[in-house]
Amino acid sequence: MIRLKTVTADKLIFKKKFSMIEQFAxxxxxxxxxxxxxEGIDDFLPLExxxxVFAKMEAKQVTALHINKDEHFRYATISEDNQIVIGVVDSDKELIHKIISLDEVLIGKHL
Structure with missing residues (x-):
């Protein structure tokens, strides 16, 4: 199971634009x-x-993808430090950012 570190947006600086390679990544x-x-990611989780404000791969519609039971996926982005950041909306309708550890990505703990 992947562990996501929750952070406040003021602790992150997001990229303003993505290359096509970053979008595909x-x-x-x-x-x-x-x-x-x-069915592939485009049918399972359509992204735009x-x-x-900043560059992101955003869910095209309100998604049923749940993270930690009561959080809904909204978008994925990349920080200026090249961290993958997931934006989710919690049960109180507040936007929360979660950083995915590069170590977890590289050694495959997220799979």
């Missing part, structure tokens, strides 16, 4: 992170690249 990471769904 986030989609590939999410595909693996959610368990390689047979946006640059409002």
């Amino acid at each position: 986030i989609k590939d990471f999410l595909f693996k992170w959610v368990g390689r769904p047979a 690249y946006t640059e409002s």
